[in-house]
Amino acid sequence: MKGRAFEVNEKYLRQIIFPLWGEELQEKLKSTKVLLVGGGALGSFLLQGLVRAGVGFVRVVDRDFSSIDNLHRHAFMEEEEAKSGKIKVKIMEEKARRINTDTKIETCFGDFHYLNALSLAQGVDCIIDATDNLETRYLINEVAIKEGVPWIYGSVVGSQGMSMAILPGESACFSCFLPSPPSPGMLETCERVGIINSVVMIISGIQLTLFYRLIKGEERGGNLFAVDAWEGKFRKIKVKRGEECPACQKKEFTFLQGRFSTLTTLCGRNAVQVVFPEQQKFDLDIYKNKLKRRGKLEERGGYLVWEIEGNIFYLFPDARVMVKGTEDKVKARNLISRYLGI
Ligand SMILES: [Zn+2]
Known part of the structure; x- marks a missing residue:
């Protein structure tokens, strides 16, 4: 590597020389567009990873403000900002721009819902989930299937987390994995049982790896990674496509049609x-x-x-x-x- 090519690649040299990455993946990442839904704990570590790796474009959607109880699990937030109640995506945008100018960041302060989901997903190569509720995940699933865009599920609570890459038409979708939402109240939340930052880093790390493999063309999806960081338990479970799946087989997009609160x-x-x-x-x-x-x-x-x-x-x-x-x-x-x- 000489001259300009050397200068350009030096920034990413240590990932490029990783044999499974190479110049080819680096070039692909430069032209890759990602929609990141959620700017909380997972969203912040995901954005940081995407920006540092040299992904060309990331659109981040989040509806929330900073608060001091976010501090322990947010990659971008400093104490004063956390206290100030600033718009989260604005904090993330400013910091991410300073980290790496190669990534174009677009932020959307608001809800990801059935009326804007399709337009926010327009033209992206991958959707990455960093939301805090199932309703939005079912919606992402439907958007992904309708538009034929792969997406990467991720969730964390307590010391536990899960992740899976979903390739519409190829692998099990979110509805194959969870055909109907569990009865409300069954799910734990970070506010009730807490959340530790190490599991956020593990799950965002798995999501990022699935994303890189996907862009490289090596990821086929359908493996659910389930982690308990505290207990040191890591499981990889194969999820089969549901023959009667309303979303990926029957194409019944009820969330996109407004099955919403x-x-x-x-x-x-x-x-x-x-x-x-x-x-x-x-x-x-x-x-x-x-x-x-x-x-x-x-x-x-x-x-x-x-x-x-x-x-x-x-x-x-x-x-x-x-x-x-x-x-x-x-x-x-x-x-x-x-x-x-x-
Ligand atoms: Zn399905």
């Missing part, structure tokens, strides 16, 4: 009400067992009131949640994702 501000009551789709009726007994471990839980004739860290949630069995103390829909939706995992 609806949000209403209850004016004058300083509250936002979220109504979930019919299929997600709440089993209040399941919630009772989960929620009583933290905060203050009260059962009031047929519904639950849960107060935690200054937030008050009213849970009704007909798949409704009311968040008291705000009229901001985005904030209310964030709080429900964080604390209730739906």
